[in-house]
Amino acid sequence: MVKEKQYRIILGLVIVLMLMPATMIHLNLLPSIYLDGVIQETEKRHLSWMDGTAQKQFDEELFDSSNFKSLCIRSRNEFQYSFFGKINAQSTYVFDDYFYRFYVHNYNEDIFKTPQDSINKTLQNLVELQHLVGEKCPIICIIPPSKTRLFPEHLPERHKSKSTTTNYDQYKNRLLKNNFTVLDFNDYFVKNKSSFDAAIIAKGGIHWTYYAATLAMDSLVKTVSTLKNQDFNQFTFSISDCDGFNVDDQDLAVLSNLIFDRKDPNIKKVNLKQSKKIGKKINAVIVGDSFFHAIEQSDLRNLVFTSDTDFHYYFQTTKNSLLQKSPINLKKIKEQLQKADCIILINDIVNFEKFTFGFADKMVREFKK
Amino acid sequence: MLFSSGIFLVYFLPIYILGYLLIPEKFKNAYLLLLSIFFYWWGAPVFSIIVLVTSSINFFIARKIPTSNHKRKLLFAYIALNLGLLAYFKYSNFFVENVNELLWSFGFRSIEWTKVILPVGISFFTFQSITYGFDVYRNDAKPQGNILNYYLYILFFPQLIAGPIVTYSSIEKQLRNRETNATKMLDGLFRFSIGLGKKVLIGNVMAEFGSELTNYYADFGASSLLSWLIALCYTFEIYFDFSGYSDMAIGLGKMVGFDFPENFDRPYLSKSITEFWRRWHMTLGNFMKNYLYIPLGGNQHAKNRTFLNLAIVFTLSGLWHGASWNFVVWGLFHGFWLIVERINPLKASNLFQPFLIFITFFIVLNGWVLFDATSLSEAITNFKSMYGFENFNYWIHKNAHYYEFHLFIAVVICLLGYFKYFNSIYHFSFGSKSTSFVKASLALFGVFLLFGLSLIHIISGSYNPFIYFQF
Numbered sequence: 001m002v003k004e005k006q007y008r009i010i011l012g013l014v015i016v017l018m019l020m021p022a023t024m025i026h027l028n029l030l031p032s033i034y035l036d037g038v039i040q041e042t043e044k045r046h047l048s049w050m051d052g053t054a055q056k057q058f059d060e061e062l063f064d065s066s067n068f069k070s071l072c073i074r075s076r077n078e079f080q081y082s083f084f085g086k087i088n089a090q091s092t093y094v095f096d097d098y099f100y101r102f103y104v105h106n107y108n109e110d111i112f113k114t115p116q117d118s119i120n121k122t123l124q125n126l127v128e129l130q131h132l133v134g135e136k137c138p139i140i141c142i143i144p145p146s147k148t149r150l151f152p153e154h155l156p157e158r159h160k161s162k163s164t165t166t167n168y169d170q171y172k173n174r175l176l177k178n179n180f181t182v183l184d185f186n187d188y189f190v191k192n193k194s195s196f197d198a199a200i201i202a203k204g205g206i207h208w209t210y211y212a213a214t215l216a217m218d219s220l221v222k223t224v225s226t227l228k229n230q231d232f233n234q235f236t237f238s239i240s241d242c243d244g245f246n247v248d249d250q251d252l253a254v255l256s257n258l259i260f261d262r263k264d265p266n267i268k269k270v271n272l273k274q275s276k277k278i279g280k281k282i283n284a285v286i287v288g289d290s291f292f293h294a295i296e297q298s299d300l301r302n303l304v305f306t307s308d309t310d311f312h313y314y315f316q317t318t319k320n321s322l323l324q325k326s327p328i329n330l331k332k333i334k335e336q337l338q339k340a341d342c343i344i345l346i347n348d349i350v351n352f353e354k355f356t357f358g359f360a361d362k363m364v365r366e367f368k369k
Numbered sequence: 370m371l372f373s374s375g376i377f378l379v380y381f382l383p384i385y386i387l388g389y390l391l392i393p394e395k396f397k398n399a400y401l402l403l404l405s406i407f408f409y410w411w412g413a414p415v416f417s418i419i420v421l422v423t424s425s426i427n428f429f430i431a432r433k434i435p436t437s438n439h440k441r442k443l444l445f446a447y448i449a450l451n452l453g454l455l456a457y458f459k460y461s462n463f464f465v466e467n468v469n470e471l472l473w474s475f476g477f478r479s480i481e482w483t484k485v486i487l488p489v490g491i492s493f494f495t496f497q498s499i500t501y502g503f504d505v506y507r508n509d510a511k512p513q514g515n516i517l518n519y520y521l522y523i524l525f526f527p528q529l530i531a532g533p534i535v536t537y538s539s540i541e542k543q544l545r546n547r548e549t550n551a552t553k554m555l556d557g558l559f560r561f562s563i564g565l566g567k568k569v570l571i572g573n574v575m576a577e578f579g580s581e582l583t584n585y586y587a588d589f590g591a592s593s594l595l596s597w598l599i600a601l602c603y604t605f606e607i608y609f610d611f612s613g614y615s616d617m618a619i620g621l622g623k624m625v626g627f628d629f630p631e632n633f634d635r636p637y638l639s640k641s642i643t644e645f646w647r648r649w650h651m652t653l654g655n656f657m658k659n660y661l662y663i664p665l666g667g668n669q670h671a672k673n674r675t676f677l678n679l680a681i682v683f684t685l686s687g688l689w690h691g692a693s694w695n696f697v698v699w700g701l702f703h704g705f706w707l708i709v710e711r712i713n714p715l716k717a718s719n720l721f722q723p724f725l726i727f728i729t730f731f732i733v734l735n736g737w738v739l740f741d742a743t744s745l746s747e748a749i750t751n752f753k754s755m756y757g758f759e760n761f762n763y764w765i766h767k768n769a770h771y772y773e774f775h776l777f778i779a780v781v782i783c784l785l786g787y788f789k790y791f792n793s794i795y796h797f798s799f800g801s802k803s804t805s806f807v808k809a810s811l812a813l814f815g816v817f818l819l820f821g822l823s824l825i826h827i828i829s830g831s832y833n834p835f836i837y838f839q840f
Contacts, residue, residue, distance in 0.1 A: 006806050007551035010813055014558060017817065018383045021824070025379075050414050059376050063828055072828035079822070086771040093767045158765065 025066045033070040037089065037255045078259040089256040096154040097262070099204050099252035100147055112353045114167050123174050125360035129343075130180070132367045138227050139343045140181045142216065143172070144208050144291040145189040146349040147201050167352035183223060185216050186349060198239050199266035202246070204253025210246070210270050211239060213294035217304050224282055224342055231279035232341075235303050239268040248294065272299050281306045285336050287315050287359045288346030296323065310336065315357035330366045337363070370411045372561075372617045373568050375828045378820075381408070386554065389625050398521050398544070401625060408526035409490075416488035420524065423454055427498050428519045431505050432512045440506060447502040451495045459492065461485050463692035490530040492689055494523055496656055501537040503660055510538040518544045527621035531614050533632040533652040536659075540627065547626030555813060557623030562820040564616025569823040571779050572609035578602045578772040585764045592762040596754040603741045604734045605779040608637065611650070630655075635786035637733070640725035642706040645733060653689075657682050675711065680704045690740070695748050699739040706732055 024030050047054040063069035080086040087094050091102035130139050146168075152160060163169075168186070175182050189200045189212065198211040208216070214237050225232045244263030247254050253262040283306045286292060292311055295301055296319065301309075307321040312333070318326050337343070347355055370377050385404060392400045410417040430447045437443050462484050469479035501522070504510040513519040522544060528535055579602035586595050615632035622629040636649035646654050658667075662682045668675040680701065687700015738755070742748035766772070 004550055004552060007555055007809070010810060011551040011555055014555070014813070014817065015383065015387060018386070021379045022383065052411075052413050055370075055411050055414075059370075059374055063375055063379075069828055072825045073830075075825045076829040079825070080771065084768075084771040084774060086768045 021068060025063070025068045030067040030071060033067045033074060035070050035073060035257050037257070074257050074259045077257050081256065081258055087256050089252070092252055092256060095156065097203055098147075098151055098154045099206065099256070100155070101206050101252065112167070113165075114170070114353055114355075119167075119170055119174065119355075122171075122355055122360060123178060125364050126175075126180070126356065127178055128364050129360050129367070132364065133337050133340075133343070137337060137340050137342055138181055139345065140183065140220070140223065140227075141175055142220065142288075142291075142344060142346045143168070143182065143184045143186050144216070144346065144348055145186045145200055145212065147206055149186060149190055149349070150193065150201055166349075167355075168349045171352050171355055181223060181227065183216070183219060185212070185219075198268035198270075199249070199264055202249040202253075202267050203264045204250035204256075204262045206252045207249075207291055207294055209249040209267060210294055210298055211268055213291075213298070214270050214272070214300060217295060217300050220344070221282070221304060225279070228341060231277070233279045233281045233304060234275035234277065236273045236275055238271045238273070240271060242267065242269040248297065272303060274303065282309070283339060283341045284309050284344045285312070285333060285340045285342075286310070286344045286346065287312045287357060288344070289314060289348050289351050289357075291348055292346050308336070308339075312359065314354075315359045315362070330362060333363065334366050370408055372614065372621075373565060373823070373827055375824075378565075378824050378827065385621075386558075386624060389549070390554075397625070399517055401525060402517055402521045405521065405524040405526040405529065409524060409529060412530075413489050416491075419454075419488060420494065421520070423450065424498070424520055424523045425516070426450060427501070427523075428513070428516050431502050434502070434505050435508070435512060444502055444506045448499060451498045451502075455491060455495045458485055458487055460688075460692045493532050493534060494529060496534050496653075497523055497528075497537070499660060500534070500656065504536060504538040504541075510541045513537075513541070513544070525622075525627075527618040527627075528629060531611070531618070532650070533615055533618060533629050534656050535629055535652070536656070539630060543627050549626040553626060554624045557620045557625075558820075559620070559813065559816050560623060561617050561620030562816040562823075564613040564618075564620060565823045566613070566819040567609045567616060568613030569826050570819075571775060571782070572606055572613055573826070574772065574775040575602045575606035575609060575779060578776065579606060581766060581768075581772065582764060585766065589762070589764075590760070591754050591757070592760045592764075593755060593758050594761045594763055596751060598764075600734055600738050600741075600751070600755065602776065604637075604730075604737050605776065605783075607737060607740070608633075608783070609779065635783070637730055637783045638726055638786055639729045639733075640722060641710055641729055642703060642732060643710050645729060646703070646707070653686070657686055661685065672711070676708045679707050679711075683707065693743070694745045695739050695742045698745060698748070699736055702736050702739060 047057055049055065063072075077088050080088065081094075085094060087099075093100045093102075126139060148155060148159070172182060172184060185208075189196075189208075193200070196211075196215075199209050200212040201207070202209055218235070218237070221232050221234060244265050244267050245261040246267050249267055250262060250264065282304055286305075286309060288311070290313075292313075295304070296311055301321065305321070309321060310333075311319045312328060313319060315328060318328055320326075345356060345359070351357075370381065372378075381404075388400055388404070389397060406417060406421075409420065427447060427450065430443055430450070434440055434443050434447070462482075465480055465482045469482075472479055501510075501513075501519075505512045513522065522535075522537060522540060523529075579599050582595055582599045582602065586592065586599070612633040619629045619631070630652055632650055632652050634648040634651065636645055639645035639648055662678055665678045665681060666674060667678060683700040683704030684697060685700070686703075687696045687698070690696045690699070735752075738751050739748045742751060
């Protein structure tokens, strides 16, 4: 039989444990725990202590500024993911520990089909732009790999379709027909999936890995060298083991705010090395989506491109070689086009719905002014 | 303030326990009263004044009842004050809305009316006040001589907002004299943590599931299967939500030596609606029986009179739950089945028990469809979808397995109650005098993990509605 004295010991322990959260918060004893992504802010309302609205706001914000809330969020996410496979990140899906984004619904991207006349118009503008900038500045389209196409085996049947007339199919065919250079890394990586030494897209990522981006840039440099009949800067690289976790390569898993890093043993560290024969760096006008981030946030950017090369993200914001942002300046881009070695369009398959992001159309009009 | 809120669990609860242990015996009730006033003020500052004022008036009226020559009139005034308060705050909007509809249908101008805000917990503390008046009138209890103890009886925060409805006679002695020790405190914490887990880890998930299904239904069209699933989710949501809250209230009371009555006894295992109302919200059932049904005559008269009494009691029960016609119909729905059972009681035998349980559960589930709807027309739409049997499309959601698993757990927990499994665990690990220190420690550790898990979910900002809070 348990004696009252023994229960007092347990009660004392329980009270200490109950006081711990408040103690840890107010004495700042918790380690810094960051949350990734955009956290929904508590709605600000008109406050009054008399009608209870101030108290409600206080309740909601009480733990916001403490690491305790971040710890609780990560703990909850980890618990729910580990035991139930539930992911609390918006528009994120997980199948067999492979993270996908919202467009898992349109595996072959055939749901948001771009109308034919829209495709025609875009191609027309591209052809005209090519004509306006001249052959000395070829347009090169880079198509990064799509995770849903690279790893279809993990997707449930409802997320698959057999369509061959997706935006991707249509645009690629039309681009090739119009003699544009297309570096279809989606096709290349899907076909040679098992032959690579490291992950092309990490289990927990939605973008290509640094390794895949390195392969792509290596290919790009060689392509531009062939097109321009010039030696552009070459590099070599090697891969080495790392602990299987890389924040940039595993962006979706990181955004899911779990406690434990989801390691992918196929993620390798890429070691870049300048070639012995140093060539010219590519002076490009780059328009694209987030697949360029793996390049711009690594040594690849400065190894491959000149410092004058700007990246126009969704053709909404311009980032220079120092990653400084500025609004799109059509006049400046026009000037850059007149000196550039090439135009690079990096377009994820899903973004074919907005191919060139208005770049072709706006630059044609700018040239015609 | 909610029991399942960060501020309560991290700050208020430790202060409640620690303060009670440290305060000298003679100040303990005053300490509890202070915390209770703060608790109510935190959620509804203006209404805390109303509660204190009306409680004061109640106290002074009830004090006069035993010695007065006009006992009945005083009781009447006492009841009228409390019911009047309830009628004004809870039913005036409903009354005016219906009158205006009637006037409008006859082409008259509507009455201009500023909507009255419902004070939290008014349905519960007015009923508690009423039990005090009746108990004093009937000499079941002596009037409380100490106004602070009376305030404590009305305002004690564990049962203030959503019950259990504690009759004054059952708690009178405990107000003056109660035992508090480490065993009871841990017992209370044990109970509180179980209730918290039920509410946060199952009740909230069922609510979230129901909400996701409703959104899916709205986006992708009606489906009988989905409608039934929504009803099922609500059935478990309301049980785990409300019984969880009651467990927390009982646990909080136990921590400081109060023994509150049980409010739920595995209601979904009832073999009849009559039995259901002996297992669901038992303190409301007892209140209605002792303070309404029996004074009306109960079953002491002819059958027809008994049926009428049942109909009145359950109509008023329905209305007590909410000022809306769907609640009235819900009450009548249960009243109807009670009458049916009186006319033709199904003789339960061992063979038919699971069948009877299933039938009763089915009837109760249909009743919850009425209860959950925001209006009668919405309830009718839901029934049409459920019984239309037109479309059996299931839903697709990235977290479907998570919700389905929790629904499965909810069902299993309810079924395990049939074997009194959880009572056995409790007595095996903690509640029995033959419990060992190791078993008790393990049980408390397990329950504390449950507490911690619930706290994590609450602080993270999970879905956290409280159904009975609207009353």
